[in-house]
Amino acid sequence: MAKTDERVKPSRRPTIRDVSQLAGVSRMTVSRVISDPDLVLPATRQKVASAIADLGYVPDRAAGSLASRKTGFIALMLPTLTNANFAAVAHGLTEVLREANYQLLIAYTEYDMAEEERQLRNLLARRPEAIVLTGATHSKAASKLLLSADVPILEIADLPNHPIGHVIGFSNQEVGRTAARYLINKGFTRIGAVGATVEGEVLDHRGEERMRGFEDELRYAGLSTDAVVRHGKAPLSYDHGAAAIGVLLDKAPDCEAVFAVSDLSAVGVLMECQRRGISVPDHLSVIGFGDFEIGRIINPPLTTIHVDFNGLGQRTGKTIVELLKRGVSSETGRVDVGLSIIERKSVKA
Amino acid sequence: MAKTDERVKPSRRPTIRDVSQLAGVSRMTVSRVISDPDLVLPATRQKVASAIADLGYVPDRAAGSLASRKTGFIALMLPTLTNANFAAVAHGLTEVLREANYQLLIAYTEYDMAEEERQLRNLLARRPEAIVLTGATHSKAASKLLLSADVPILEIADLPNHPIGHVIGFSNQEVGRTAARYLINKGFTRIGAVGATVEGEVLDHRGEERMRGFEDELRYAGLSTDAVVRHGKAPLSYDHGAAAIGVLLDKAPDCEAVFAVSDLSAVGVLMECQRRGISVPDHLSVIGFGDFEIGRIINPPLTTIHVDFNGLGQRTGKTIVELLKRGVSSETGRVDVGLSIIERKSVKA
DNA sequence: CAAATTCATGGGACCGTTAACATGCGAGCG
DNA sequence: CGCTCGCATGTTAACGGTCCCATGAATTTG
CATH class of the missing domain: 1.10.260.40 (lambda repressor-like DNA-binding domains)
Structure with a gap:
């Protein structure tokens, strides 16, 4: 040697x-x-x-970040990753940010408000160049932290009344209203819904907003909201739907049509109906929300309200890139990506 | 003023x-x-x-990282996030790492090998303290990069023959063999399978390994592998299963039992059978892999092979924490988390 | 009671990179 | 032909923390 x-x-x-x-x-x-x-x-x-x-x-990007004051990080706060819609958002966002050489920093709070601030502090310590939040109710402290971060803040998948930053989303209330109108126009009068209860410090209020919009529209049409059932707690699941429809049918056996605040629950409803020998849509019509892949393949295929979550993520990514490159965005501060009804077979014609 | x-x-x-x-x-x-x-x-x-x-x-953690030479980042490379099993891994991992105050850096390659090295470089530039890889075939360059990173490397969700780091996983071949043995023991002789084709530079070979294990066991039992069908390409989906079972039945109409390399495909198979009026399990038995939530709720409930992905993620997290705190792990370098059959109703008794 | 030890805090160098400005050189120009 | 300009490259000083060691006070010890 x-x-x-x-x-x-x-x-x-x-x-x-x-x-x-x-x-x-x-x-x-x-x-x-x-x-x-x-x-x-x-x-x-x-x-x-x-x-x-x-x-x-x-x-070493840490050294580079320090010197250039640009970290290349974009922070994303989600309730959970184990939900196809949120995963789709993350996915679309990554697609766009990847090209512009940003790295996504994902934090999720499991619908737990106490966790939010802690996560946020961790994120902020990484000096993200932009912060993306999914329709969360922010604590006072969290909002203060966010504002003082002095970077673009994007609130997505919701249309909050008092946004603290840019908004790219859709109205969850409108989802509920749309579902109600759709069923009402089909001629149903005994209409129900299944969602989660709201209790304690729940971070994600989006499901509840869909429920409210739905109820509002029923009332507006002079229909009873007795068959609107809040059961179990978020996150929603197939099991939730299966259990909730049982509760609903006990309460309102004559229910003709039901809105599930999530396709997950809607699929659970459909499967439970199969088991009970309740024919969908002949005996019961079902409409969901989220346009999950499973809804397309089950029998009958699920009628649902679709929001382009992947596109929402992409659009958010593009806005961020614009904001960071040019300091402005071509989008206005508030973008409604809208929603559409996907008519399949789970609602009687 | x-x-x-x-x-x-x-x-x-x-x-x-x-x-x-x-x-x-x-x-x-x-x-x-x-x-x-x-x-x-x-x-x-x-x-x-x-x-x-x-x-x-x-x-500012960037400054802190630079000075202390500890970033608090753990890198995770996945084929995709839009798969419940991988999401579960990420989830379990986060749970553990969160407490120890590490931040997960997630990169996904969309099953694309060309993307792998680019992603890896980006990740490495962030100086992660450990790198977690899901059973990927690493390019020469990627392996070199990984090794020279000089941090613990953990290969998970697989049991590679020539690992370059710690291994926490299960044998995908064994999954296939187990499925085959299970069906053979049930007395079936005309047994098929549905999986994806392998073409080009596919990063994730885990599905194919399950197929191989399955075929091996059929051969070992002296049975035909004619009804083992490779159709479409990864990532697998419900639609994949629906399409693939059509191909399979064209080829082998007398098939009695089929293994789907993913529950996603298995559910697609079940739904397509419903549509075609093929009764499961009376006419066709189906076994899947992954124990996705949907399998529990559909009719008939899906028999499947279960791997505790969330636990796998947690275990990986614990190993990392040990490795980083104490420099050693209580686990040996190779851990097989095993698998189990969840018997439900989609296989004839 | 002096010496040794512990404890709380401070001082300065350094982590690896980039922003901002400086330099040197050849091309272009009147 | 001297001057300006532009281009490729170099020099220096941060960026915002933490490591390592020093310091001085308080406490223990023989």
Whole structure:
């Protein structure tokens, strides 16, 4: 073995300094090759590139972030990841941000308000360049933290009355109203709904808003809201739907049509009906919300209210990129992505 | 308005220096209050705490990371987030890491190998303290990058033959074999399977391994593998199952039992059978993999092979924490979390 | 009671990168 | 031909924390 060099090479990770020495240029030139190669002469660029490859150099973004005051992080707060709609949002968001070289920092609160502030602090300590929130009710402290972060804040998947930042979403109340109108127009009069109870410090109020919108519209049409059932607690699930429809039918056996605040529950309703020999849609019509994949494949296929969550995520991503690149967004501060009814077979014609 | 101070307070974020000045202590003391309060006298701690609150100070982890050489990041590479099992892994992992104050950095590759290295570089630039990979086939370059990162590497949800780090997973081949043995023991002889084709640079080979294990066991029992159908491409979906069972039945109309490499496909199979009037399990038995929630609720409930993905994530998290705190793990380098058959009604007794 | 030890706090260097400005050189121009 | 300009590259000083060691006071010890 050769005698070790006087300046023994430590087995630590190579830094930009090591690269610059090997390539015979300054650190700054290496930095430029990485972040904006056009500023560097092709010949130099080449030398640097091969030095990088030889050393297996990987830049340290923490150091870079500190110096440039740009972290490349975008924070996303969700109630949960184990929900196809939220996952779709995250997905669409990533697609767009990936290209612009931002890294998503995901935090989820499990619908727990106490967790929110803690998560938020952690996120903020990473100095995200923008913060995306899903329709959450923010605590006083959380709002203060958010505002003082001094970065764009985007509230998505909702249309809050008193937003603290940009809004890209849809009205959950309108979802409920739309479902009610749809069923009313079909001629049903004994109409019910299944949702979750609201108790304690629930972070996500979106389901409840859909319920309220639904009830409002029933009342507006002079119909009874007795068959609007709140059962169990969020997050909603297939089991929730199966259990809730049982409660509903006990209460209102003559119910003709039911709105489930989530397709998850709607599927549960459908399956429970199969088991009980209640024919859908002949005996009971069902409409859900969320347009989950499963709704398309079950029998009968589920009529549902669709929101383009993936597109919502993409649009949010684009807005962020605009905001950060140009300081402004082509979107106004409040965007309603709307919703649509997907008519399938679970509602009687 | 009062005349502005000579040293006008800029509206920039407060730093540890601002806090230290307001509290009348050194920066180091502030740092200690944040990272290890016990080192500081209660009275001092109190002063600092209120200075922090007054200023709304939030530490900058990028700066901290640089100085301490600890980022608090754990990297997780997944094929996709829009799969309940992977989401469950991420979920379990987060639960554990949250407590230990680590932040998960999630990257997903959409089953695309070309994307892998790019993602990996991005991740590595964030200096994660550990890297978690889901059974992926690593490119040469990717492996080199991984190794030179010099942090614990955990390969999960698989049992690779030539692991490059710790392994916490289960054998996908064994899943296939178990499914085959189960059906064979039930007395079936005309047995099929549905999975995805393998073509091009597919990152996730886990489904294919289940197919292989299944075929192996059929052969071992002297049965035909003619009804083992590879159709479409990953990621699997309900539609995949619906389409694939059509192909299978065309090929082998007398098939008695079928294994779907994913519950997603299995549910698709069940629904397509409903539509075609093929009674499950009387005419066709179905077994899936993954124990997705939907399998429990559909009719008939789906017999499936269960792996505790959430627990897998938790276990991975615990191992990481041990590794990082104590430098060793109580687990050996290779852990098989095993699997179990959940018998429901989709296989004839 | 002096010496040793512990404890709370402070001082300064340093982590790896980039912003901002400086420099040197050749091309273009009147 | 001297001057200006533009371009490629270099120099220096941060960025906001934490590590390591020093310091001085309080406490224990022989």
